[in-house]
Amino acid sequence: MELIRGIHNILPSHHGCVLTIGNFDGVHRGHAEVIGKLVKKAEQFQVSSCVMTFEPQPQELFRGENAPARLSLLRDKISLLDELGVERLLCVSFNQKFANMPAQAFIEQLLVKKLGVRYLVVGDDFCFGHGRQGDFDMLKRAGEQFGFAVVSTQSFLLGDKRVSSTEVRQLLAKGNLEQARRLLGHPMTLSGRVAHGQKIGRTIGFPTANIALKRKVTPVRGVFAVKLYWQGSDIYEGVANVGFRPTVNGQTCQLEVHLFDFDGDLYGKTVEVELVAKIRDEQPFKSLDALKRQIKNDADRAKALLGFDAG
Incomplete structure (x- = not known):
């Protein structure tokens, strides 16, 4: 798996991909389900599969000590994503400058111009850009305008259950390691x-x-x-x-x-x-x-x- 550290290291050769965006904290079975589908889509489109994640995680910048407990450090995340067959990991430095990027610039400059996204999977509660002005509906409209599909991670359930990092954290806080392991898949x-x-x-x-x-x-x-x-x-x-x-x-x-x-x-x-x-x-x-x-x-x-x- 190729690690791209920062937006400034995106090369012309990285243009054209299927993409998912998120923290991927813990890289649990819900994440694995999403990434498995993404890897298949990459084969279908004959482009690379790419995961965009953030360092530090956004809540760590905004909430500091009150941020949710992190399940995995970046190096753990890299190893787990590599095992799932992801071809590229774009690790974006999440700082105040990036947080203040206008939502439209995030779409046009990053997703379209630099990455050439063909297919995008995000949570339907995903927000981005200055003042969290960008949302799932905005991405759907942009997809229609620029020619890429936008799919919600809601489509990917484990059985009838949506696995979340929050749920894993709650199990770990209770000392329920066995159930946490089931949800993590590792x-x-x-x-x-x-x-x-x-x-x-x-x-x-x-x-x-x-x-x-x-x-x-x-x-x-x-x-x-x-x-x-x-x-x-x-x-x-x-x-x-x-x-x-x-x-x-x-x-x-x-x-x-x-x-x-x-x-x-x-x-x-x-x-x-x-x-x-x-x-x-x-x-x-x-x-x-x-x-x-x-x-x-x-x-x-x-x-x-x-x-x-x-x-």
Whole structure:
């Protein structure tokens, strides 16, 4: 899959495509259904399939800390979209300048002139342009004027259900990982680079890999049974905490993973952490000894949930 970073990197060779536009947060089964149809349309029109997404997501610009929790970082999204057979991903820098682009310019300059859209799939609640003046009806009229079809994602249901990122977030907030996985169509993972932490874990017998989440808001909090891996590695099992570490006065939300029977060096590695099952909510403890006892219980619970065999 070709990644086009920013409108300024659209080339003449990118003209002519079938397109869908959205956040594609989590790249869930509803998204997969839409993209599967888009890829078939690309074959029919003999042009490239293209996904336009935004970085940061629009709500993150407008609402900051009050934005919905992000399910996937850009690199996760790239990997998932690539697996679905998308040929091009246009990642638009969503800043105030882009947000202020007149709706008509978005259509004529970007969709028609630069991308040469032949077939467009968007949500019927999609709004764009300065003051959110552009909407689905405006796109339909533009399609008639400039010769491209406009189809609503409402046409693509999973059974009789419309899957949404909002619904996945709600399930994750409740700790219902199994149902969230069904809607996603893939495991819920958190990824990032392992960095040096306070190294408190090793002083109480539970060394951890510390991973910055790089999200304004995190979709999950608590203690989980997990699997961890990186490119070309085996799969390692463990227990993880996602949160602020109140017992040691943590200030930022991060992911800490204790792996069972692992003594290698993970510093600097970019890892994927699959959340298998939630064990409990995060809570403060009066002492490191109390924290140590709880982590021991959490680790035993995680081993049971994972069917971990130390042999």
